[in-house]
Amino acid sequence: MNTSTDCLPLDLFSLRQAYLDGTTTVSAVIRQTLARVKDFKNHNIWISLYAESTLMAQAKKLEGLNPHDLPLYGIPFAVKDNIDCAGLPTTAACPGFSYLPATSAFAVQRLLDAGAVLIGKTNMDQFATGLTGTRSPEPYGICKNALNPDYISGGSSSGSAVAVALSIVSFSLGTDTAGSGRVPAAFNNIVGLKPTRGLLSCSGVVPACKSLDCVSIFSPTLAEAEYLLDIVTAYDAHDSYARSDRQLLAADLSATAKLRFGVPKPEQLNFFGDAESQALFAQTVAKLQTLGEVVAIDFQPFLEAAALLYEGPWVAERYAGIRPFIETHPEQLHPVILEILAAAKTKNAIAAFDALHRLQQLKRQTTTLLQGLSCIVVPTAPRIYRIEDVLADPIRLNSNLGYYTNYMNLLDLAAVAIPADFYANGLPFGITLFSTALSDNRLLTIAKRFAGISGQPPTPSNSRYQRLAVCG
Amino acid sequence: MNTSTDCLPLDLFSLRQAYLDGTTTVSAVIRQTLARVKDFKNHNIWISLYAESTLMAQAKKLEGLNPHDLPLYGIPFAVKDNIDCAGLPTTAACPGFSYLPATSAFAVQRLLDAGAVLIGKTNMDQFATGLTGTRSPEPYGICKNALNPDYISGGSSSGSAVAVALSIVSFSLGTDTAGSGRVPAAFNNIVGLKPTRGLLSCSGVVPACKSLDCVSIFSPTLAEAEYLLDIVTAYDAHDSYARSDRQLLAADLSATAKLRFGVPKPEQLNFFGDAESQALFAQTVAKLQTLGEVVAIDFQPFLEAAALLYEGPWVAERYAGIRPFIETHPEQLHPVILEILAAAKTKNAIAAFDALHRLQQLKRQTTTLLQGLSCIVVPTAPRIYRIEDVLADPIRLNSNLGYYTNYMNLLDLAAVAIPADFYANGLPFGITLFSTALSDNRLLTIAKRFAGISGQPPTPSNSRYQRLAVCG
Numbered sequence A, B: 001m002n003t004s005t006d007c008l009p010l011d012l013f014s015l016r017q018a019y020l021d022g023t024t025t026v027s028a029v030i031r032q033t034l035a036r037v038k039d040f041k042n043h044n045i046w047i048s049l050y051a052e053s054t055l056m057a058q059a060k061k062l063e064g065l066n067p068h069d070l071p072l073y074g075i076p077f078a079v080k081d082n083i084d085c086a087g088l089p090t091t092a093a094c095p096g097f098s099y100l101p102a103t104s105a106f107a108v109q110r111l112l113d114a115g116a117v118l119i120g121k122t123n124m125d126q127f128a129t130g131l132t133g134t135r136s137p138e139p140y141g142i143c144k145n146a147l148n149p150d151y152i153s154g155g156s157s158s159g160s161a162v163a164v165a166l167s168i169v170s171f172s173l174g175t176d177t178a179g180s181g182r183v184p185a186a187f188n189n190i191v192g193l194k195p196t197r198g199l200l201s202c203s204g205v206v207p208a209c210k211s212l213d214c215v216s217i218f219s220p221t222l223a224e225a226e227y228l229l230d231i232v233t234a235y236d237a238h239d240s241y242a243r244s245d246r247q248l249l250a251a252d253l254s255a256t257a258k259l260r261f262g263v264p265k266p267e268q269l270n271f272f273g274d275a276e277s278q279a280l281f282a283q284t285v286a287k288l289q290t291l292g293e294v295v296a297i298d299f300q301p302f303l304e305a306a307a308l309l310y311e312g313p314w315v316a317e318r319y320a321g322i323r324p325f326i327e328t329h330p331e332q333l334h335p336v337i338l339e340i341l342a343a344a345k346t347k348n349a350i351a352a353f354d355a356l357h358r359l360q361q362l363k364r365q366t367t368t369l370l371q372g373l374s375c376i377v378v379p380t381a382p383r384i385y386r387i388e389d390v391l392a393d394p395i396r397l398n399s400n401l402g403y404y405t406n407y408m409n410l411l412d413l414a415a416v417a418i419p420a421d422f423y424a425n426g427l428p429f430g431i432t433l434f435s436t437a438l439s440d441n442r443l444l445t446i447a448k449r450f451a452g453i454s455g456q457p458p459t460p461s462n463s464r465y466q467r468l469a470v471c472g
Helices: A012-021 A026-039 A052-063 A106-113 A158-165 A183-187 A222-232 A275-289 A300-311 A314-321 A323-328 A335-346 A349-371 A387-392 A394-401 A440-453 A464-471 B012-021 B026-039 B052-063 B106-113 B158-165 B183-187 B222-232 B275-289 B300-311 B314-321 B323-328 B335-346 B349-371 B387-392 B394-401 B440-453 B464-471
Strands: A046-049 A076-080 A117-122 A171-176 A191-194 A214-219 A259-264 A292-297 A375-379 A413-422 A428-436 B046-049 B076-080 B117-122 B171-176 B191-194 B214-219 B259-264 B292-297 B375-379 B413-422 B428-436
Touching: A012 A222, A026 A052, A026 A076, A026 A117, A046 A158, A052 A117, A076 A158, A106 A117, A106 A171, A106 A222, A117 A158, A158 A171, A158 A183, A158 A214, A171 A191, A171 A222, A183 A191, A183 A413, A183 A428, A191 A222, A191 A440, A214 A222, A222 A413, A222 A440, A259 A275, A275 A292, A275 A375, A275 A413, A275 A428, A275 A440, A300 A314, A300 A349, A314 A323, A314 A335, A314 B349, A335 A394, A335 B349, A349 A428, A349 B314, A349 B335, A349 B349, A375 A440, A387 A394, A413 A440, A428 A440, B012 B222, B026 B052, B026 B076, B026 B117, B046 B158, B052 B117, B076 B158, B106 B117, B106 B171, B106 B222, B117 B158, B158 B171, B158 B183, B158 B214, B171 B191, B171 B222, B183 B191, B183 B413, B183 B428, B191 B222, B191 B440, B214 B222, B222 B413, B222 B440, B259 B275, B275 B292, B275 B375, B275 B413, B275 B428, B275 B440, B300 B314, B300 B349, B314 B323, B314 B335, B335 B394, B349 B428, B375 B440, B387 B394, B413 B440, B428 B440
Parallel strands: A076 A117, A076 A171, A259 A292, A259 A375, B076 B117, B076 B171, B259 B292, B259 B375
Antiparallel strands: A046 A117, A171 A214, A191 A214, A191 A413, A375 A428, A413 A428, B046 B117, B171 B214, B191 B214, B191 B413, B375 B428, B413 B428
């Protein structure tokens, strides 16, 4: 599985420094990236890749430019296959849905303009409907966990997370409607930033629930996520959900600010039978107590919002997003997804407005709660499953995975999923910090404080950290 | 119809000055108000009134206080009967729906706390569903125009507008979902301010379309509306639709700002066959040209949003707001309203989300357009109808009246309806200035400039202006 080309550091800042120092070239980095793509072929990370010739031509072009001028000069990245990238088809993991976009999505273009090198499009749960990574049909197949291929990678942004976790690329874009940018981060031991809804452009993204969708960022570390957020964030007049109140973006937390964390009351936590997850979260809460005050909060309004997403009318929004395709090509949908979307037709508009009104009340209630806290901390996912378990019970286990993520976009919250600990079997356990809309920068600062004390090596056994040790 | 008690000025600032100077008392003002209530009994303005003894007790109580301490000391006002006022039933013009609220609505309480004296609850189109004032069943009856009782008063806030136009009270509250706070202002020659959605609390208001409803202000003049807006505006944590971005409220227009008015392209104007309205609007546009630049804008996105409200899923939101009552007491609804609400059951959630997405696009498009203008100016209503005409064709003519008002709350706009001119028969013609959310103060400033040059006496023949001349 190892190759001889994997001795270049791929972390964004080291790589940037190497470019600035002239100790490596874009061509060398891209060659290494492509070698690692081959190494991990069995993980089913990719849906499409740019041709090597295209990438090498781009490398040469960059080599004629000054890395000082481009904040992401020569940094390789990947994009989830529900986000348009010029020159590659957008499939949303549905072969029959495939189309060739004329232009790249606004967010992707921001990264390209900053000098980043896009390698290809990543595997995902079809139409971003899933949290497992198992809902991708042939020829793409199930995307496997970076640390243990018997386990799920998490979804729906499975390939984007695994590509980063395995150091194939330096960072990637996913999307996140109900947890798709956070659950795979947790299961692959990386950072998953789900920015405030409407902060990053969703132009050129296949809608899941259009009013809730976010483009998300996967990176190995928080510092990289912060750097990338700054580059990719920009107002896009063509995105009707672009936020108009972005001038209210909260400043970073001041260095001396006292922290006050909310965690759900013990009886409201749910690990779906996994005692080890429960113990790991308890240990994490103990670490939080060294950083600030930890208070038990009522998690019920968050759970009620989550129930609205899964049992309420939003399945109709999901259906609306791809309605023409579903209605003409139902046979081309993954059977599990077809089963889920069928519920859309049973929802009426009166109930939809009832749910919107109830959601608005919950938003007010949860916002008020969050205003008294630095953030709330939850497990990112209640537990992890083996692929075979999910295949045997695909809807219920998927739903379990969203227990701590589903409500986030409905309630207009920002969230960052970070590594926190490891299970005895070496798989990672992650937590998520979240707060009100536009708290993104503050959350990243708090998360860095946690990372600073967690004493937790952010290292899956086959990631670049170990490999670099071998090479270095 | 005249009485001998009507010689006190009722305009807010004169009345306040009289109190400050000690030249009148609250008791005297309330006595005059109650006399005028009787004078205009045939207009069907009121649904309920406080007992004279209650009002006189309140007057006495105020007389023990210092008018300097209370910005609305002793100012009589009225409230539409879909807004809770402690001690009087809330009926929404449906006798079977009536309930006695324990407390007053947040917005009403703000006014009471400022010393204003609430006289009673006003007539309206049932469940705020209408723009005519004819949809109020017995025993309330059709509310008649202040200037000519053969004509409609406009609705749904009919009684609140007529009570101000006839100087029974100094100001009043209405509600405005699709034009209910503007059309009656136009038809009765007063100012109707529809503030930005979520700026004034809707706690204690019977929902029409809960996500779109606004409490609105009726007053004789713009200066009074501005004074009242400042008093009544406050964040209400219990109103789930209270705006969280109110800190972005635009400042007043600077005195030297150049004005740039948008008006719909001529072919997009519609006066539904009334050439005189067309001519009056053309004359108004000519007056605007003396104030600033006037540019023709594409009105189509506004019209498309309006169509969504009437033909799209929002009828389901209207239904959702009073669902338990409709489903248990359908026979108690006005037949026209029952017919309208029946359409709610035909709407599905998929189409509702499609409409929400389309609306979001239209919002973006219209916001961008408005950012290049000081405001857009339209007729408030395309024309006015006789009561008998509306009774003969109640749904179509009502719908015509909303041509320039329906889209406003869907697109999250602020608007102020002001008197502009008169028809040959003495009925008033009004215009509306509107712009983006939170432009309220700016709109009022621009409207005052227009009022300053319009050379238009704001005087219906039987209003206090004439009466004061007689008395003074």
